[in-house]
Amino acid sequence: MYVRDLDVRDFRSWPELNVQLGPGITLFVGRNGFGKTNIVEAIGYTAHLSSHRVSHDAPLVRQGADSARVSITAVNQGRELTTHLLIKPHAANQAQINRTRLRSPRELLGVVKTVLFSPEDLALVRGEPAGRRAYLDSIIASRTPRLAGVKADYDKVLKQRNALLKSASGSLRRGYSDSDGAAALATLDTWDAQLSRLGAQVIAARLALVDALLDHIPAAYSGLAPESRPAHVEYKSTIDTSDREVLEAVLLTELAAARQREIERGISLVGPHRDDLVLNLGDQPAKGFASHGETWSYAIALRLAEFNLLRQEGGSDPVLILDDVFAELDAKRRKQLVHLAAEAEQVLITAAVDEDLPGNLEPIVRYRVSVEDTETGRISKLSAEDSAEDLAQDAAEEGEGNE
Template sequence: MIVAWLGIENFRNHRATKLTLNAERTLIVGPNGHGKTNLLEALALLDGSGSFRGASAETLVRSGCDRAFVRAGIQRNRRTYLVEMEITLAGRSRVQVNGQRMKSLRDLADVVSTVVFCPADLSIAAGAPSVRRELLDNVLTSIDREYRAMRLDFERVLRQRNNLLKQVGQRPDDEALMTLDVWDAQLAAVGEAIAQQRDAVCSALTSPAHDAYCQLAGSAADLRLSYTAHWRESSLSAALAQARAEDLRRGTTTVGPHRDDMTICLDGLPARTHASQGEQRSIALALRLAQHRYTAQISGIDPVILLDDVFSELDEGRAARLVGCLPPAQTVVTSATGHVPPGIEAHSQVQIRDGEVMAA
């Protein structure tokens, strides 16, 4: 797939910006803080996965405005799509494709697919479990409609269960306990299915991530991924029953897929605690490369690659090896200096200053 053009209005520090993107590589250059990453963020929003910076609508909408717009022309499987997104300060974002309103933001994944590489990816190896869960969920939601529906169902049931736990406190009556039984049964069913899917994609990513890591590191190593859910030793239903007293005391659900993790081991040791910062950075890059390879393999579509100033974080050797690992997909690169490693020279270049295009 190709993003032919991107248009944004009142998005972050951009009042009105429109870019034509090269089908191969586009380099976006400008001083730090002038809006380069904002353009990549807008591109990534088009796949329905939300801001890769974890931003809320309040921070996406330009100061003093009540809404922002992101529009793009997409070419996929010889078809052309117009994707339009309206981000409002009040209420949910609205999206449409070729003039047709979409029920769910996440269904944009049927049209747009992106993989983002950014400095914050270091947290994949070193950060909280939620970062790794998000990676697995992003892979699955980009290729599987049923998984998207499961995630929405799980979030709904979890929200209802947590609301009930908060309301009844530590002294639930019989009616509350019966309602809790209903939520437990639903949570167990959808939670087991989610964990099974995550476990499967975790296994599928292991081989390409291992291969990519060895290429990036320039030496042999043993990188392994495993899905960690201690409740799977029995069942989620049994774990929920065992944790009920604690859940009532704390007013929240303490076991389930929303607390699981993906364990990353390098040469037999947990990367989170034993890998160096350089190794953790290579692990993160390897996982993004594995994400791209697996998504392309399953969907038959090459996701757009968004590289947000990643080369400034790498030594010369790792930067060159990353270039050698990148698949032949449409790529958009940001750089404060305009300098990129040999092999990823841009076919077109855009200058950004103060949220405006200076040259294209």
């Protein structure tokens, strides 16, 4: 798979951008803050309907604009599809494939597939469980787009259930002896049934994905850090997952057991929103026990495993995006990523200066990202590069900016 055409309007620092791309390696070079990451973020947002940098849409829309638009033409095994995504910070987003308006932007999932490496990936190892859950759910949506809808429905039910636990706390405590309490408990029973049905599907999908990654992650990690302890992962749930055929019943039972505690605390304590992907090195968790090099190796291994799984199952490569990642890596890990990049159908790379890049990386196309001051603020601009001299100039400017 590769992106043939990217067209954006009012996306972050870009009032407009149209760039034609192709298979192979494309490099976007520019000083920090000039907008190079915004280019690949637009592609990643179309693929996952989320940003790797922010948790909501408002920052994606250029200051002063009402909305942002991202259109992408993707080629997958000779078949072309064009997606159109209208991003509205204060209203529902809208989406099209070719000329067909979609009922939900979620119907875009699967048209463009990407795997993105970025410095933020360190949080997969060092950060909180929410980041690791998002890692799993993003891959699930790429493999089976329908399940993205299940997860979205689960989140809606969870929000409503938590609102009930908080707003009707007094009535719920009084119980069935009070008419308001009886009504609140009946509503809670309804939310419990829906949460169990949807939550069981989310947990089952995550367990199936972890099974699929069990070999990929250790293999990728050992290739990056053969001298380190072996890596292995496990899914840690708030419920017993040993019998996957009865997950819904088990989740409903656990919700009943936790009901009094949930009423007292005003929050849902059981379900996939409380689960975690535990990353281990040898007999210890990677979080808190891994060195900086081991942490980077683990983060890269998670992305390598994702790429290899999607490639294996999809019949074509996802678009590989390397966003400002080489500057954070040592020579060995840079070499491993270059090896992967050489095999992928399309690779998009961002870098601040040429010195951040491995010497054996050979981009097919280079673009320079710059900025221009206007009456409405600074805007990003893109120009093709014809030679490496421009990159040397960037390096000199970067040095001057750091003095």
